[in-house]
Amino acid sequence: MPQTLAPPAPAPASAPGTTPDPELRALAERHGLTMSGARPSLPEYTRQLWQRRHFITSFATARLTAMYTTAKLGQLWQVLTPLLNAAVYYLIFGVLLGTKNGVKDYIPFLVTGVFVFTFLQNSVMTGTRAISGNLGLVRALHFPRACLPISFCLAQLQQLLFSMSVLGVILLCFGQLPTWSWLLVLPALTLQFIFNTGLAMVMARLGSKTPDLAQLMPFVMRTWMYASGVMFSISRILQGKHLPKIVEVLLNGNPAAVYIDLMRFALIDSFTHKQLPPHVWAFAAGWALLAGVVGFVYFWKAEERYGRG
Incomplete structure (x- = not known):
């Protein structure tokens, strides 16, 4: 008796990786289902970040505490590290090279x-590893990934504020008494924090694709430091050099130099407005706005790709 062959099974409505069937999509939308890991709109993403503001601050504090738990001096290293760097720079640049x-x-x-530059440097360095160094957290939990670079920069701000007490003591020891200009520290630090966070978001996205970028960044940051007038006065170095005007503009408009100059102007009596580049507050606000907006949008654009593959 001849066998009859069963008719071929109908093709599935949608194969994996293809567009879902319109009826299934309509059913999902009717019941409020969304694609897993889909990127929310920018306003919704901002709202989700605000809802997790307590997580961001708690994570920043916990990370800052954990950084020094194994060290005998604990969180004193928050102050000792920049002070030791300053001592080395004073010996090499101030004494031997005569920049003082x-x-x-x-x-x-x-x-x-x-x-001030340590605040910038650490924000960028930790931001570069924000995603690539926390893949377990990224893959295990659902939350706006921007929480990570923001919390890392907030931890660096907390560290700087802790160090500012020691900076205040140093200023007092060298005759810098508190004046009304010290209040300018607040807007200057606010603008720098926004700039640092935006830049950290850019580096977090780049670092998530290229983890080796974290190995290159120390060289980039060291070069940036040497061009930012940390150990010398830019205006004094430029005197008599007859360099192209564009070089002078780039050095004075360098965001790191701008924020350093603002802090020096606020805290040091002998650092007057004559040593500030023209429109310095406009530069500071412009850099903060540019880095903050561009960095946030650039990071958000890749939200659904973090932690995959």
């Missing part, structure tokens, strides 16, 4: 520059 000549209150000048 002609700069009034050189030690407050130097220590302020070191503390």
